Amino acid sequence: MATTDRQLVEQWRSIQDAYFRTSCAIDRALEAKFDIGLNEFEILDLVAESSETACRMKALGERTPMTQSAVSKVVDRLERAGLLARHSCADDRRSLFLELTDAGRALHKQAAVEHRAVLKENLS
Amino acid sequence: MATTDRQLVEQWRSIQDAYFRTSCAIDRALEAKFDIGLNEFEILDLVAESSETACRMKALGERTPMTQSAVSKVVDRLERAGLLARHSCADDRRSLFLELTDAGRALHKQAAVEHRAVLKENLS
């Protein structure tokens, strides 16, 4: 009972610790080298990953813990930074279809290497 | 190489997922039942845990990933809510010594039960 609770809390703290250490490390590295944060990278990564299918915005919302409005704002920033473009979708004019620009694709390629490297350093 | 990267990313995603699911669940539960957030609870928990020693503020900063200024603000809110009090420290008048109020202690006791319960539901 008490020991179970203790173990639970221990387990939770270790998850928190791994999460904070790693996400801060990624964030700092990406911020320093590419001037984008972790969430920006995650979106770039998702878009890069699924460069086939259309109508992304919606899909992104489903693949990330971020809110729809958060996604919208991250995409704003990426678009302003010239890394990503919104295209309207022919078959459903409410939907938007996202695509990396050349700059975005290039940056993502480098950032992904960095990202994996930081993961390697920080995860068991 | 590629497979290692893939595994790394998988591992990272699973940590992220566990972290988000669990922290959101705790946050919602505490927010709904006790009107405090996760960080507020963590601070209450830390203070409750070490109710012996003095000059807490500093010590808290070392036991949490939060920034010193974040801790200061969380303590502000807890103090405003009447759950916690700052006492000045006799031997070093820069330091502050934190103490749960009766209300704080009572709330922490209940909230801790809830906290452990949510952990149990969300962790393997």
Next chain:
DNA sequence: TCAAGCTATATGACACGTCATTCAATGACA
């Protein structure tokens, strides 16, 4: 004992996330 530096905390500006709301487009059904 006084200056210079260090330490503990608070505060203000700012970035970013959430929630609630809005708006346009779509679907469904009479």
Next chain:
DNA sequence: TGTCATTGAATGACGTGTCATATAGCTTGA
């Protein structure tokens, strides 16, 4: 086809976290 509900996305108000700084108290050494 016209109305009503629903869906995809954007926006504004707001809370909370971070960084840089301010402030007060402590310490050290001449």
